[in-house]
Every structure is written in structure tokens, then in C-alpha cells.
Amino acid sequence: MTIDGMGGAGKSSTTGHVRHQLTSQGYAVHTTTEPSYAQLGEIARHGTDTYSGHALACLVAADRYHHLATEIRPQLAAGRIVLCDRYVASSYVLQRMDGVPIDFIEALNAAADIPDLAVILTADPEVTARRIHERGAHSRFEGGITTCRAEAELYVDTIDRLIRLNYPILAIDTTKSATEQVVGMITQRIAQLTAGPPDESLTA
Ligand SMILES: Nc1ncnc2c1ncn2[C@@H]1O[C@H](COP(=O)(O)OP(=O)(O)OP(=O)(O)O)[C@@H](O)[C@H]1O
Numbered sequence: 001m002t003i004d005g006m007g008g009a010g011k012s013s014t015t016g017h018v019r020h021q022l023t024s025q026g027y028a029v030h031t032t033t034e035p036s037y038a039q040l041g042e043i044a045r046h047g048t049d050t051y052s053g054h055a056l057a058c059l060v061a062a063d064r065y066h067h068l069a070t071e072i073r074p075q076l077a078a079g080r081i082v083l084c085d086r087y088v089a090s091s092y093v094l095q096r097m098d099g100v101p102i103d104f105i106e107a108l109n110a111a112a113d114i115p116d117l118a119v120i121l122t123a124d125p126e127v128t129a130r131r132i133h134e135r136g137a138h139s140r141f142e143g144g145i146t147t148c149r150a151e152a153e154l155y156v157d158t159i160d161r162l163i164r165l166n167y168p169i170l171a172i173d174t175t176k177s178a179t180e181q182v183v184g185m186i187t188q189r190i191a192q193l194t195a196g197p198p199d200e201s202l203t204a
């Protein structure tokens with residue numbers, strides 16, 4: 001499962017809670033993130049002020065393919081549920097905010113595996129701008145209300161594009177839904193995809 005969405009929509013907090021809930025239900029879970037913790041991913045994550053535009057788009061895509069080959073596919077093959085904080089949708093949005101044409105981004109990501117579930121968290125830009133202001137920005141992609149509005153519009157467009165590419169999108173608006181509700185929606189969908197938790201007695 002991948003989880004993308006607007007800065008401040010709740011990706012990191014939601015991923016942490018989903019992991020906790022799935023683990024307590026008896027699932028074997030592997031949590032990861034993009035950019036990954038591999039060398040290439042660290043360069044991308046810490047280099048967003050150095051690299052931009054096409055260079056950053058290629059860097060995050062290269063890390064994505066390496067991540068798939070060396071971590072995600074092996075973990076799935078070992079029978080674990082992989083939760084990945086940020087994936088292809090983030091490139092469709094952030095690299096466009098960085099001036100890269102959508103055709104280039106689509107081509108770069110065309111061979112990336114389609115996840116079993118692609119969660120996209122959105123929220124009212126006024127709310128994400130406030131959350132980012134209170135929490136502090138993580139990168140130059142996070143700013144005030146203007147940036148948040150542009151990001152929200154790009155996510156709407158990205159959801160359409162990825163649905164056309166057969167991504168199984170679960171879009172959740174976190175403006176008014178508490179984290180527990182958001183987590184509930186995601187774990188319910190995962191239970192449907194896996195035909196229920198491994199040990200029902202643990203969920204009682
Ligand atoms: N459903 C929610 N309702 C209210 N507040 C939330 C919700 N989800 C997250 N938050 C709060 O919003 C802030 C941002 O959350 P979080 O860091 O998880 O977002 P994020 O999408 O991972 O952001 P980034 O992309 O910058 O890492 C945090 O203070 C968090 O507690």
C-alpha cells in the first residue's frame with residue numbers, strides 16, 4: 001500500500017497508526033518511505049534544495065526503481081504488507097510544482113509497480129497551510145496558502161490520471177476526519193484485500 005497526499009494532510013501520522021493497527025491484528029508489516037533510506041534516496045531527500053526540476057525528477061525515480069528492486073518486492077515476496085510513505089503520486093504533484101512537464105513525469109514512472117492500494121490524503125488548503133505552519137515546513141515544497149492551493153489542484157488532477165492508469169485509488173479528505181477514522185478506512189480496505197486479518201481474535 002502506498003500513501004501520498006498534500007503536505008500536512010497526515011501521511012506520516014496515518015502511516016504510523018496503520019502500521020500499529022495492522023501489526024496488532026497479526027499482519028506482518030514492513031514500513032518504508034520515498035525517497036528511500038538507500039544512498040540514492042538520502043541524496044534525494046537531503047538534496048531538494050540542491051537538485052530541482054528534471055534532475056530531481058530523475059533522482060527520485062531512480063531511487064524508486066532501486067527501492068522496488070531491493071526492498072519493496074523482496075518484502076512483498078516474503079509475505080509482508082508494505083506501507084510506503086510517498087510514491088508515484090508525489091512525483092506527479094511535486095515535480096510538476098517544480099516545473100517538469102507531466103509527459104516527462106509519466107514516462108519516468110511508467111514502469112513503476114502499481115500498488116494493491118494507493119491511498120491519497122487531501123484536505124482543505126487552509127487547513128494544511130495551518131498544520132504546516134504549526135508543525136514547521138519539511139521542505140521547499142511546503143509553503144503557505146498559495147502553495148497548498150496549487151498542490152490541492154494537482155492532487156485532483158493526479159487522482160484522475162492514476163485512475164486512468166489502473167491505480168486502485170482510495171482518496172480520503174482529512175479536513176474533518178480524525179486520524180482514527182482515516183486509519184479505520186484504510187485498514188478496512190486492507191482487510192478486504194487480504195480476506196481479513198490473520199488472527200481475528202487479536203482484533204476483539
Ligand atoms: N486527520 C487529521 N486531523 C487533524 N490533524 C491531523 C490529521 N492528520 C494529521 N494531522 C496533524 O497534521 C500535522 C501534519 O501531519 P503529518 O506530519 O502526518 O503530515 P504529512 O502529510 O506526513 O506531512 P509531510 O508531507 O510534510 O511529511 C501533524 O501535526 C498531525 O498531528
Ligand SMILES: Cc1cn([C@H]2C[C@H](O)[C@@H](COP(=O)(O)O)O2)c(=O)[nH]c1=O
Pocket residue numbers: 007034035044045048056060086087088089090091092094095138139140141
Ligand atoms: C517521493 C518524492 C519525494 N520528493 C521530495 C519532496 C520532499 O522534499 C521529500 C520528502 O519529504 P517529506 O517529509 O515526505 O515531505 O522528497 C519529491 O520531490 N518527489 C517524490 O516523488
